[in-house]
Amino acid sequence: MTIDWDRRTCARRGHVTYAPDEPRLRERLYADTALGTAWRCLRCGDFALGDPHGEGPADRAPLVPRGKGLRDVFVLRFLAVERAVRGVFIALVALAVWRFSNSKDAVHRLFDEYLDVLAVLCILLAKRLFGLRGGHHAFEQERHSASPLEVEETAAVGARA
Ligand SMILES: [Zn+2]
Numbered sequence: 001m002t003i004d005w006d007r008r009t010c011a012r013r014g015h016v017t018y019a020p021d022e023p024r025l026r027e028r029l030y031a032d033t034a035l036g037t038a039w040r041c042l043r044c045g046d047f048a049l050g051d052p053h054g055e056g057p058a059d060r061a062p063l064v065p066r067g068k069g070l071r072d073v074f075v076l077r078f079l080a081v082e083r084a085v086r087g088v089f090i091a092l093v094a095l096a097v098w099r100f101s102n103s104k105d106a107v108h109r110l111f112d113e114y115l116d117v118l119a120v121l122c123i124l125l126a127k128r129l130f131g132l133r134g135g136h137h138a139f140e141q142e143r144h145s146a147s148p149l150e151v152e153e154t155a156a157v158g159a160r161a
Contacts, residue, residue: 005070006044015041015048016064019055043070081125089118 010016017039020026029040031047038047042064054062065073096110 003071004044005068005074006066007046009070010041010044010046015046016043016062017048017050017052017054018042018061019052020058020061021056022058025058078125082122085118085121085125089114 018029019039020029031038031040033047033049035049037051038049039052040047042061043066092114093111096114100110
């Protein structure tokens, strides 16, 4: 399964449409539909109903990160979160060392505890970001586990009829 970063981002933040002044470009991005005008999204390429979010010369159009660039933005954000988590972790360890500096045992215990917490956080983050496959798998399993019930229900309806 590949991730469509463009559509994923559009689903979360909405489409980005723009009406260029150049008629040649304009007519390629514009569609007249039964529900009104639609403009082509600069990110995912789908047509979105409604007025464009901006207009002007084509070279003034907003630069929209797409595809691989967009994925890199996600990865960079993940690394930033990872760094923040690590920063908090180091601060906690420093605090623990400072508070329990006269008890070597306590420091060790705390260090182990915080390592566990960090591991869990990392797993959760990784799952959230890269666990789409697992999520899909779980979804499929849920669907399959529900199907015998459906079969039973259908059979009951059939028997009653
Ligand atoms: Zn879009």
